[in-house]
Amino acid sequence: xxxxxxxxxxxxxxxxxxxxxxxxxxxxxxxxxxxxxxxxxxxxxxxxxxxxxxxxxxxxxxxxxxxxxxxxxxxxxxxxxxxxxxxxxxxxxxxxxxxxxxxxxxxxxxxxxxxxxxxxxxxxxxxxxxxxxxxxxxxxxxxxxxxxxxxxxxxxxxxxxxxxxxxxxxxxxxxxxxxxxxxxxxxxxxxxxxxxxxxxxxxxxxxxxxxxxxxxxxxxxxxxxxxxxxxxxxxxxxxxxxxxxxxxxxxxxxxxxxxxxxxxxxxxxxxxxxxxxxxxxxxxxxxxxxxxxxxxxxxxxxxxxxxxxxxxxxxxxxxxxxxxxxxxxxxxxxxxxxxxxxxxxxxxxxxxxxxxxxxxxxxxxxxxxxxxxxxxxxxxxxxxxxxxxxxxxxxxxxxxxxxxxxxxxxxxxxxxxxxxxxxxxxxxxxxxxxxxxxxxxxxxxxxxxxxxxxxxxxxxxxxxxxxxxxx
Amino acid sequence: xxxxxxxxxxxxxxxxxxxxxxxxxxxxxxxxxxxxxxxxxxxxxxxxxxxxxxxxxxxxxxxxxxxxxxxxxxxxxxxxxxxxxxxxxxxxxxxxxxxxxxxxxxxxxxxxxxxxxxxxxxxxxxxxxxxxxxxxxxxxxxxxxxxxxxxxxxxxxxxxxxxxxxxxxxxxxxxxxxxxxxxxxxxxxxxxxxxxxxxxxxxxxxxxxxxxxxxxxxxxxxxxxxxxxxxxxxxxxxxxxxxxxxxxxxxxxxxxxxxxxxxxxxxxxxxxxxxxxxxxxxxxxxxxxxxxxxxxxxxxxxxxxxxxxxxxxxxxxxxxxxxxxxxxxxxxxxxxxxxxxxxxx
Numbered sequence: 001x002x003x004x005x006x007x008x009x010x011x012x013x014x015x016x017x018x019x020x021x022x023x024x025x026x027x028x029x030x031x032x033x034x035x036x037x038x039x040x041x042x043x044x045x046x047x048x049x050x051x052x053x054x055x056x057x058x059x060x061x062x063x064x065x066x067x068x069x070x071x072x073x074x075x076x077x078x079x080x081x082x083x084x085x086x087x088x089x090x091x092x093x094x095x096x097x098x099x100x101x102x103x104x105x106x107x108x109x110x111x112x113x114x115x116x117x118x119x120x121x122x123x124x125x126x127x128x129x130x131x132x133x134x135x136x137x138x139x140x141x142x143x144x145x146x147x148x149x150x151x152x153x154x155x156x157x158x159x160x161x162x163x164x165x166x167x168x169x170x171x172x173x174x175x176x177x178x179x180x181x182x183x184x185x186x187x188x189x190x191x192x193x194x195x196x197x198x199x200x201x202x203x204x205x206x207x208x209x210x211x212x213x214x215x216x217x218x219x220x221x222x223x224x225x226x227x228x229x230x231x232x233x234x235x236x237x238x239x240x241x242x243x244x245x246x247x248x249x250x251x252x253x254x255x256x257x258x259x260x261x262x263x264x265x266x267x268x269x270x271x272x273x274x275x276x277x278x279x280x281x282x283x284x285x286x287x288x289x290x291x292x293x294x295x296x297x298x299x300x301x302x303x304x305x306x307x308x309x310x311x312x313x314x315x316x317x318x319x320x321x322x323x324x325x326x327x328x329x330x331x332x333x334x335x336x337x338x339x340x341x342x343x344x345x346x347x348x349x350x351x352x353x354x355x356x357x358x359x360x361x362x363x364x365x366x367x368x369x370x371x372x373x374x375x376x377x378x379x380x381x382x383x384x385x386x387x388x389x390x391x392x393x394x395x396x397x398x399x400x401x402x403x404x405x406x407x408x409x410x411x412x413x414x415x416x417x418x419x420x421x422x423x424x425x426x427x428x429x430x431x432x433x434x435x436x437x438x439x440x441x442x443x444x445x446x447x448x449x450x451x452x453x454x455x456x457x458x459x460x461x462x463x464x465x466x467x468x469x470x471x
Numbered sequence: 472x473x474x475x476x477x478x479x480x481x482x483x484x485x486x487x488x489x490x491x492x493x494x495x496x497x498x499x500x501x502x503x504x505x506x507x508x509x510x511x512x513x514x515x516x517x518x519x520x521x522x523x524x525x526x527x528x529x530x531x532x533x534x535x536x537x538x539x540x541x542x543x544x545x546x547x548x549x550x551x552x553x554x555x556x557x558x559x560x561x562x563x564x565x566x567x568x569x570x571x572x573x574x575x576x577x578x579x580x581x582x583x584x585x586x587x588x589x590x591x592x593x594x595x596x597x598x599x600x601x602x603x604x605x606x607x608x609x610x611x612x613x614x615x616x617x618x619x620x621x622x623x624x625x626x627x628x629x630x631x632x633x634x635x636x637x638x639x640x641x642x643x644x645x646x647x648x649x650x651x652x653x654x655x656x657x658x659x660x661x662x663x664x665x666x667x668x669x670x671x672x673x674x675x676x677x678x679x680x681x682x683x684x685x686x687x688x689x690x691x692x693x694x695x696x697x698x699x700x701x702x703x704x705x706x707x708x709x710x711x712x713x714x715x716x717x718x719x720x721x722x723x724x725x726x727x728x729x730x731x732x733x734x735x736x737x738x739x740x741x742x743x744x745x746x747x748x749x750x751x752x753x754x755x756x757x758x759x760x761x762x763x764x765x766x767x768x769x770x771x772x773x774x775x776x777x778x779x780x781x782x783x784x785x786x787x788x789x790x791x792x793x794x795x796x797x798x799x800x801x802x803x804x805x806x807x808x809x810x811x812x813x814x815x816x
Contacts, residue, residue, distance in 0.1 A: 404659045445474075
């Protein structure tokens with residue numbers, strides 16, 4: 001079920017009505033939320049709920065054993081079981097065909113004639129999100145960083161909680177499970193703020209991403225021709241906006257819906273396109289994934305504890321795997337590699353050049369960061385290397401006779417939206433929506449809210465899927 | 472922060488804005504209507520899963536969709552019509568799906584629109600891609616999508632501004648479509664004239680030409696202008712042999728299952744008739760197809776009563792004439808010994 005669909009409106013109203021009715025005890029409310037979460041997921045593809053159940057049962061059992069088991073070897077085995085099951089799901093469902101293709105290419109490269117039929121595998125929606133979330137539980141249990149979930153119901157709800165099930169934020173057990181222990185009820189202010197966040201998220205997705213930017217990006221990246229520089233840049237900028245609004249929109253909806261239930265989810269985006277440099281960017285973009293990768297990959301790989309070279313290797317490996325997490329294709333690996341290189345270069349530069357950030361050089365550096373991010377988006381969006389190569393060549397004015405595929409108005413529209421996006425991120429860089437709202441007259445905030453609602457309704461998003469569902 | 476106050480201001484203002492928006496579009500002449508989208512098609516396709524013994528199926532393009540009036544057909548043949556024709560499409564992908572993925576062996580009426588039927592087999596070309604995407608949607612649609620469609624139907628029925636079309640020619644008034652109508656100097660492709668709405672469809676996919684197309688000549692002429700621009704474009708040469716062979720092969724399989732196949736060439740006039748007679752001469756295209764398929768076939772040109780029909784935009788019959796066409800066609804078929812109601816599942 002998509003947040004931007006009529007069925008979700010009905011679903012949410014029913015869930016909220018049941019949640020706030022006096023019919024149920026807190027335990028039964030949690031059962032209702034769990035059932036609602038399975039319905040939310042199962043309306044897409046019912047049999048794939050079984051994967052959620054397996055993941056839940058395995059990690060619940062592993063977590064329980066990790067809590068009581070003292071034998072280090074056995075503890076390791078329980079952790080490995082959890083990782084084997086979760087990473088096994090990912091390997092099979094997400095990377096099965098990718099692995100097969102590369103295996104075939106390797107065999108062909110060494111002279112074995114072998115052709116394999118691609119497997120007909122459905123990618124379960126949100127598998128990368130819930131497997132990472134549930135793995136964080138067993139890893140933290142193994143490291144004895146957290147207490148085991150008190151009941152199976154609490155744990156199952158942690159794995160399956162519908163607002164963030166299919167596209168995050170990836171929430172740690174200590175931040176979410178503990179919230180299920182006591183009865184939760186949103187205060188009036190929390191409820192309305194949650195509704196406001198839901199509106200903002202839907203506006204980002206339905207109006208900004210799908211209505212204003214998606215078509216331009218699709219036209220440019222779907223073109224088989226070598227493009228004019230302006231078209232290549234416009235398409236890439238459009239995609240940079242589309243993916244931000246799409247993904248941040250989902251996270252904002254998730255946070256808002258959870259808040260309407262009295263549950264607090266962490267921020268996932270903090271105005272990333274105003275980032276100055278790449279370490280700043282990764283503290284602002286998909287924060288729950290970057291912190292997951294930092295805690296469960298970069299630090300275990302050595303982090304910065306074993307010298308500079310090892311640190312750079314850990315950084316590159318983390319970013320390469322982060323790239324691969326997004327999709328089973330080498331273009332995603334290149335995307336990750338570019339970010340890794342950017343981070344390494346930035347650290348090298350920071351060690352040698354000290355710059356005091358002022359408003360003037362800050363905006364220049366933020367723009368530079370944003371432009372470099374756009375180069376990486378080309379690899380993220382292009383489905384084939386040849387498309388990415390042609391796009392990059394066009395963006396660097398190497399295709400002087402490129403084809404024009406966009407109309408003048410499309411270009412103006414994208415440039416206006418992206419300029420406003422950048423200005424908005426810059427102005428909001430050191431603050432947040434709540435702080436700004438507090439300073440705003442309630443009537444003006446209401447008018448602004450009404451404009452958003454009206455635009456969402458007249459945009460009539462026809463249930464376009466969120467980009468991150470495929471990851 | 473008084474969010475409660477903001478919430479109620481937002482609620483009232485957005486309600487007023489949406490009501491005003493609805494009034495505005497009604498003032499502009501827009502009426503609530505059902506869109507001929509993938510959900511409507513998939514719901515009809517689902518009827519072939521457990522089809523009734525007296526089911527009759529129609530495939531082809533928009534001409535058979537407009538020209539066969541389902542209520543007339545049902546009444547006069549005592550069959551349950553299932554309309555699977557797709558606008559702007561070749562019948563091949565749907566025919567293939569029926570032959571290979573269903574047990575259907577009843578009456579199958581195929582509308583032959585030469586420019587689409589003989590156009591191509593290339594999977595990425597729109598006459599093939601469009602119906603193929605509907606077939607795929609039928610198999611892949613989720614329960615959430617079914618639910619969304621069910622919930623959208625009352626909105627489509629009662630709100631003029633709420634549209635749920637899939638195609639670029641659908642005259643939706645959603646924000647994206649409205650923005651796309653803003654035109655500056657053409658920079659890439661030339662701009663085409665807008666396709667004003669000329670469809671009224673029911674949930675059973677019973678299509679009618681709206682009354683305005685008959686009473687408002689200027690409005691009908693805007694559609695003709697759109698056709699002129701489309702027909703004036705460059706088209707690859709038709710793949711007569713390949714499309715005919717593909718159809719013949721499927722027809723053979725369908726008949727082997729006991730199916731009853733009928734070919735119908737629906738009327739065209741004006742620029743369409745001109746283009747079709749030049750680009751798709753009857754003896755080379757239609758006659759060749761009929762001969763190779765070996766099925767009963769009906770070409771409107773062969774019947775005196777179909778010589779003066781009214782096609783407000785050259786390609787589809789007005790509702791009144793579509794009812795006449797359907798009724799007369801059934802009489803002709805009956806006289807020809809067609810059994811409408813003879814199969815069992």
